[in-house]
Amino acid sequence: MQVLLLLLSSVAIASAQTEAWCRCAAFVTYEHTEIMVYEAPEVTITACDAVAAEECKAGCVAELSVASDNGDLWHITEDGITIGQYICSYLAKQLFFYLHNHRVYGYYEVCGGAWQYADLVSQQMLCCVGGKHEHCVSDDSHSGAP
Template structure:
């Protein structure tokens, strides 16, 4: 009976596991914290252990394509700037003002720690009342 229960529990644990996956997102860095400002659609990878590099490369490529290599003034498919998209997202989190911050790309493999993807914005981001503006040093 105990063996049957152990087998059943193992089967349930294995069936609960999903396919390996990779998350990709952009973050703004503050002195003591990071805040996600954009998350790309999840990507399926072949293995949680062996495909960290695959996840990083896909994430870097996706963020570069979505932002025209980190250009915050590039227009999105919706006709707004990448920076305005981020400022609007920050506004939804009740962050009205942000001045002189770079945006960094990170990736996460199968629920592990977020790791830097080697991607950052070309310009500093400045949001004034939720509106993307040119930064003044």
């Protein structure tokens, strides 16, 4: 009986190690913190290798692009709010009430590895004031530059 249990547990451990999965999410950088502001549905992959990583990246870019109308923070969701408002509301629940001139970036994760940048960025800068999505009125990218 002990041999059977040992064999079954070995099979369970081996199958858990080879299970392939792909996560997709949007992140905002806030001072010294990366904050996940949206997680898309998982993308189906069949392995945890370099080919699957490319499939994961492509699937995440497609998933996040469709959800945000290609990174448009002013895109109105089915709930009648903008993508930016969704993010600002989420940040306010995490006690981040103010965010000024930040981009939202798309990332993917393969089989529990490190998050990888998916070459996807929001069209506009994100500004949240008291948890409310607002138009950014200044552009910090030109400060101090000749």
